[in-house]
Amino acid sequence: MRILVTGAAGFIASNLIPRLLARGDEVWGADNFFLGKRSYVPKHERFHFHELDLLDLEQVVRLFETAKPEVVWHLAANSDISFGTKYTDFDLKGGTLVTYNILEAMRRTGGKQIIFSSSGAVYGEPTVMPTPEDYGPILPISLYAACKVACETLITAFVHNYDMRCWIYRFGNIVGPNPTHGVIHDFVLRLRENPRRLVVLGDGTQSKPYVYVEDCIAGMEFGYRAAQNAVNYYNLAVDDQTSVTEIAEWTIAAMSIDRSEIEVTYTGGPRGWKGDVAQVQLDTRRMSRLGWRPKLSSHQAVRRTIREIVEQFRNGPPS
Secondary structure (H helix, E strand, C coil), rough: CCEECCCCCCEEEEEHHHHHHCCCCCCEEEEEECCHHHCCCCCCCCEEEEECCCCCCCHHHHHHHHHHHCCCCCCCCCCCCCHHHHHHHHHHHHHHHHHHHHHHHHHHHHEEEEEEEHHHHHHHHCCCCEECCCCCCCCCCHHHHHHHHHHHHHHHHHHHCCCEEEEEEECEEEECCCCCCCCHHHHHHHHHHHCCCCEECCCCCCEEEEEHHHHHHHHHHHHHCCCCCEEEEECCCCCCCCCCCCHHHHHHCCCCCCCCCEEEEECCCCCCCCCCCCCCCCCCHHHHHCCCCCCCCCCHHHHHHHHHHHHCCCCCCCC
16 A cells, blocks of 8 residues: 555654555655654655655645555654643644644545544543543543544544545553653653652552553554444553553663662652643443454553663663
């Protein structure tokens, strides 16, 4: 297939693109390296990378005219929720307006299929847990989540008006190699810098479902093949949750730090930062009924990721 991947130097994309190339797809990628890493961009005769700002609509249209993709994996976003809180228009521009540009470029060039990475954060702090896809009203508590809601509605409107199809996935927390940020990434870097003290945001009880990136990608591909409605939307998560305290303790152990010689301090409060949904449980029954299940539990995914990132960052984080 001819495939275009946005956010091509980012975490999920850097794990996806080798998979696409291995099965023979022709892949175009776009990234501006805000969070993505140059070292994550593969060199391959069937991979065509474009460094560009997706806020530039005419550049985006030219890319689509060149690539003529049969399907777009739209993974570009600011996935650092705290950053979007500091700069209040950042998610609006880098998420919502970029998504509009992708959809408009599809409309102008005849693109018909889009796979979109949304987030379980769209539900805000729901009263029903595990939270199903039809929960409402959706009341996000971060600008990042509000952006994802806006993107979802733009996508479904374009699908209805221009005979497109979409696959929208509301993720749990995705973990694995090639991170650009996140709790495991941050703990490893902090402990490399100072193995005698670790600061943990919040009170450590924050608990979320962590999905291994290979499971995430496999689930998205499975849904793309199996779900054939014009609008397809699913929670993509696991059934268990892992706390921040557990991640901290497992990271300390994986880095062979004597627990008696390190001070772990907590900043306090039920959440790590404004906009952080502290307790997340996503209802995964619709994906299960579709026929897909993850291979790794949340605990297994976190433990594996800690080992991988400790090894990957042994000589410092990727550039």
